[in-house]
Amino acid sequence: MTTQRPETERQAPVRVFWAPGCSSCLRTKEFLKKRGIAFVSVNVKDDTGAREQLLALGARSVPIVARGERFVYAQSNADIVGFLGLEETAAEMLPPAVLVERLDRVLHAAARYLKQVPEAELDVVFNDFFAPRALAQHAFRVAEAFVEATETGEDYTYERMMRGTHDVGPGDDILGYGASVIAALDAWWQHCPDRSCSAPLRAYWGVQSRHELLERAAWHSAQHTRQLQSIVEHFGGLPDGPLGERELAGLPLPDSVWMEASADA
Structure with missing residues (x-):
C-alpha cells in the first residue's frame, strides 16, 4: 500500500469511508483532521451508492482511507501514516x-x-x-x-x-x-x-x-x-x-x- 504511485493518483482526493457509531471511523477522522488533511467523507450507511463504491475498491469493512483506486484498512494509525506518506512516527505502544x-x-x-x-x-x-x-x-x-x-x-x-x-x-x-x-x-x-x-x-x-x-x-x-x-x-x-x-x-x-x-x- 505504500509503494510509489502515479502522480495523478497522489493528487486524487482522500476519501474516508465510515459508518455512524464505528469507533475506528471516529478515530480515523480525528486523526486526519488534527493533521489538516482534507478528505471526502463517505457515510456508507446514509450515502446512496457508497457501499457499492466500497465494494468496487475491494474493501469489505470500515473505516477505509482511499485515494484513487488504492485504499488501506484504517484500523491502525501507523497504516494511515504509511499509506498517505506522512512524515511522522507512530506513537509507541504500551507494554x-x-x-x-x-x-x-x-x-x-x-x-x-x-x-x-x-x-x-x-x-x-x-x-x-x-x-x-x-x-x-x-x-x-x-x-x-x-x-x-x-x-x-x-x-x-x-x-x-x-x-x-x-x-x-x-x-x-x-x-x-x-x-x-x-x-x-x-x-x-x-x-x-x-x-x-x-x-x-x-x-x-x-x-x-x-x-x-x-x-x-x-x-x-x-x-x-x-x-x-x-x-x-x-x-x-x-x-x-x-x-x-x-x-x-x-x-x-x-x-x-x-x-x-x-x-x-
Whole structure:
C-alpha cells in the first residue's frame, strides 16, 4: 500500500469511508483532521451508492482511507501514516502487561456501568448505535475475540469480532458473559508463553503482531466502555468508578466519545 504511485493518483482526493457509531471511523477522522488533511467523507450507511463504491475498491469493512483506486484498512494509525506518506512516527505502544491491566480494568468498568443503566433502557437503541445491553456485549466480545485468535492462531476476522452482538436480546445475561470473558483474559495472560506478544496473527486488515492486536482490543473496548459511562450519565446516574488514568492512560483513543451520524469532514 505504500509503494510509489502515479502522480495523478497522489493528487486524487482522500476519501474516508465510515459508518455512524464505528469507533475506528471516529478515530480515523480525528486523526486526519488534527493533521489538516482534507478528505471526502463517505457515510456508507446514509450515502446512496457508497457501499457499492466500497465494494468496487475491494474493501469489505470500515473505516477505509482511499485515494484513487488504492485504499488501506484504517484500523491502525501507523497504516494511515504509511499509506498517505506522512512524515511522522507512530506513537509507541504500551507494554503488553500494561495493556492487559488496562483491558481488565475497562471490562470490569463495563460490567459496573451496565448494572447502572435503567432496566427500561437496556434494550433501547441509544444514539443511533447499539442498545446498552448489546453495547456491553460488544465491549466484552472485542476482548474475547482477541483471546480466541491468540490462543488458536486463527484469523482475527470481522465476523469473529462481531459475533453475537447483533443477536443480543432482552434478558440475555451479559454480566455473566462479561465475567467469563474477564476470566478468560486473565487465564490467557497468566499462561501466556510469549510476554512480548511479538508473534504475528492475520487480522482482516492485514498481518499484525499480537501486541498490536492487544492494543486495539484495549482501546476498542475502552471506547465502548466510555460510551456506557456516557449512557449512565445521560440517564442521571453517577458512574460507579468513572474511567480515569488507571484505565485509559496511554491508549490511542479518539477524543470524542460519540460520533454524530451526520458528521462529515
